[in-house]
Amino acid sequence: MRHLIDFGDLPREEWDALYTRASQIMDAPEQFVDVCRGRVMASLFYEPSTRTNFSFQTAMLRLGGTVFGFADPNSSSTAKGETLKDTIKMVSGYADVVVMRTPWEGAARAAALYSHVPVVNAGDGGHMHPTQTMADLTTITRLLGKADGLSIGLCGDLKNGRTVHSLIKAMAKFQDVRFFLISPRELAVPDYMRVFLQENHMRFTEVTGLEAVIPQLDMLYMTRIQRERFVDPLEYERNKGVYVLTRRKLERAKKHMLVMHPLPRVDEITVDVDDDPRAVYFEQARYGMFARMALLADLANQPRLDRTPAVEIGVRPVCRNPRCITQTQPYLPPLVKQNGGVDCCAFCDGALE
Ligand code: CP
Secondary structure (H helix, E strand, O other), X not given: OOXXXXXXXXXXXXXXXXXXXXXXXXXXXXXXXXOOOXXXXXXXXXXXXXXXXXXXXXXXXXXXXXXXEOOOHHHOHHHHOOOHHHHHHHHHHHOOEEEEEEOOEOHHHHHHHHOOOOEEEEEEOOOEOHHHHHHHHHHHHHHHXXXXXXXXXXXXXXXXXXXXXXXXXXXXXXXXXXXXXXXXXXHOXXXXXXXXXXXXXXXXXXXXXOOOOHHHOOEEEEOOOOHHHOOOHHHHHHHOOOOOEOHHHHOOOOOOOEEEOOOOOOOOXXXXXXXXXXXXXXXXXXXXXXXXXHHHHHHOOOOOOOOOOOOOOOOOOOEOOOOEHHHOXXXXXXXXXXEOOEEEEOOOOOEXX
16 A cells, blocks of 8 residues: 655656656646546545645546535544544545644554555644645646756744755655755754754755855755744744745845745744745645645545554554654554654654653
8 A cells, every 4th residue: 555654665667757748737637637537536635734634625526526624623523532543444434535734743654554545644743744745746846847956945933844854865766956045043943853864965054044055955845834834833933934035035046946834824924924935835826736636536546555564563662752643542552753863753853761
């Protein structure tokens, strides 16, 4: 059973095939209106969303399929205490593909253990967001003609920004990429991402200032400070509004630099930037729909599993990350992976006890 949990799991040739398919859909959408006829997508969004939720729904509808889900997670039986395992067992009996967003890091990987159909991670807490990366890569490739050889600025909350983590994983599949990681020190990329950058021999420079590096960039990826992820409200107050891209700052940027943003934006790009031809964040959101169509055309047409493989039963959470799915679903197996030679939680990449 194929799932999309972490972009790092996707071989480069599979991404190339998805991009080719997304381009074909963009160029001749009428040829794809029946690709998912009779297929059903479950849309499980336990966190707010505009782009990911609606673009997945419209993607499935444009392919001739149908969609079900809840508008409010409190109207599902999760609110009565149903486990993730039981929810997924049920939903994967009704649907051909499950798209899920949760505040719990590693939840999509956990769901995939029990699902009879493909699971797509539509964002798991501050961890990963692989289909946003599909939107990002589609935008870069369509507008710049390549994703190799780029200098990329990632700016904002790089600690909690799941889109940033997934994009770094993706860019490891391309040649000669250089990152400028622009963030306050307390919102720098998590250790597991720094280890990933080092293990993949990726060039990166961590800086706190945007203006000094902007002239070097081929693409600037702005992100918001993720208020909902802060345990300490004072930490948010210290960091909110720290980076604001304005027309004046753009004057020093390359003529063809792309300004991207996964959205939603709060205050980190002034509205007058929207009319600059380099600002492509609304196109980026639309490209995301076509990329998701390519993904659904593949995953929703896979044969379902009659039985899922047996899964070892855990006895207690072993992960120290308070936002890891193992904290609320203690039956999960204690899956371990290596990051930089150190054992880590295979669900959320967090440190183990
Ligand atoms: N980019 C993104 O994930 O947006 P939503 O939260 O609106 O889905």
